[in-house]
Amino acid sequence: MPDSPVPLDRQLWDLVYAHDAAWDRAARTAGLSAAQACLLDALTDGGRSMGELAELLLCDASNVTQLVARLEAGGLVARRADADDRRVKRVTITPAGRRVRRAVRRAFDFADERLGRLTEAERLRLSGLLGKLLAPPS
Amino acid sequence: MPDSPVPLDRQLWDLVYAHDAAWDRAARTAGLSAAQACLLDALTDGGRSMGELAELLLCDASNVTQLVARLEAGGLVARRADADDRRVKRVTITPAGRRVRRAVRRAFDFADERLGRLTEAERLRLSGLLGKLLAPPS
DNA sequence: TATTGTTATACTCTATAACTATA
DNA sequence: TATAGTTATAGAGTATAACAATA
Numbered sequence: 619m620p621d622s623p624v625p626l627d628r629q630l631w632d633l634v635y636a637h638d639a640a641w642d643r644a645a646r647t648a649g650l651s652a653a654q655a656c657l658l659d660a661l662t663d664g665g666r667s668m669g670e671l672a673e674l675l676l677c678d679a680s681n682v683t684q685l686v687a688r689l690e691a692g693g694l695v696a697r698r699a700d701a702d703d704r705r706v707k708r709v710t711i712t713p714a715g716r717r718v719r720r721a722v723r724r725a726f727d728f729a730d731e732r733l734g735r736l737t738e739a740e741r742l743r744l745s746g747l748l749g750k751l752l753a754p755p756s
Numbered sequence: 757m758p759d760s761p762v763p764l765d766r767q768l769w770d771l772v773y774a775h776d777a778a779w780d781r782a783a784r785t786a787g788l789s790a791a792q793a794c795l796l797d798a799l800t801d802g803g804r805s806m807g808e809l810a811e812l813l814l815c816d817a818s819n820v821t822q823l824v825a826r827l828e829a830g831g832l833v834a835r836r837a838d839a840d841d842r843r844v845k846r847v848t849i850t851p852a853g854r855r856v857r858r859a860v861r862r863a864f865d866f867a868d869e870r871l872g873r874l875t876e877a878e879r880l881r882l883s884g885l886l887g888k889l890l891a892p893p894s
Numbered sequence: 895t896a897t898t899g900t901t902a903t904a905c906t907c908t909a910t911a912a913c914t915a916t917a
Numbered sequence: 918t919a920t921a922g923t924t925a926t927a928g929a930g931t932a933t934a935a936c937a938a939t940a
Binding site for chain 2: 623626630631632634637638676728729733735740741744745747748749750751752753755
């Protein structure tokens with residue numbers, strides 16, 4: 619007899635958990651929390667303001683202050699006042715921060731290891747289906 | 757010109773976030789944290805021991821003690837010593853807990869609202885693809 | 895006055911270590 | 918002795934409200 623099929627929403631839960639857990643593990647192997655790794659991952663070459671980071675990370679600005687403070691204490695990011703608008707602080711990644719970020723991204727093998735199992739055609743199909751799931755509610 | 761395609765792993769991140777955020781919102785509308793809602797969601801009619809809950813929720817037993825304490829303070833669960841092995845505590849859901857749990861599940865509209873957009877054929881395809889992604893690493 | 899960011903504070907989640915009660 | 922659970926404690930993530938500096 620066939621195995622009872624796993625309901626689709628249960629599969630989605632499992633996917634969410636697997637993806638999340640892979641990121642958490644990757645962050646921890648580099649000595650970061652998942653949230654700190656997200657912040658580091660969100661930095662661009664020009665740096666980002668605290669407000670931009672709050673928006674990207676979908677959290678309060680006061681939270682960003684704390685996350686940045688911890689990363690700064692570890693020497694992974696630097697904070698300096700913007701030249702044009704001195705209210706704005708720009709957060710930039712340090713050379714040490716780049717090394718750690720590379721390590722996190724390399725350790726986050728979900729995309730490589732799991733997505734690598736799909737053929738190109740399957741990827742396209744998955745992409746189309748995810749697009750429908752992610753479309754904003756009508 | 758076509759929109760530049762969204763990378764598949766970015767789509768996955770978005771899905772993870774959307775799914776997670778939907779659960780978080782559902783829990784909060786019922787006055788619970790996401791973790792508390794997960795615990796409530798994991799309870800069965802016969803109740804579960806603290807240890808079982810720790811295993812299901814993938815966290816330490818001391819954490820379960822705190823989560824249960826908060827839910828118990830709100831009258832949503834009850835804790836009683838097991839008759840056979842008095843070291844074991846069985847956590848059961850109260851009538852009020854059932855009402856709250858129903859509210860959370862109803863508010864968690866992800867499955868209904870997002871998955872409802874797919875045709876049966878698309879669901880089957882998605883299920884197959886998720887199965888490949890979720891298969892344990894070879 | 896409005897905006898950017900910080901500080902003070904509080905709550906929750908989470909884990910570790912030491913402890914109690916029971917087996 | 919071993920197991921189930923609790924307590925004490927600590928660190929991190931998160932938010933709200935009050936505040937400082939700058940525009």
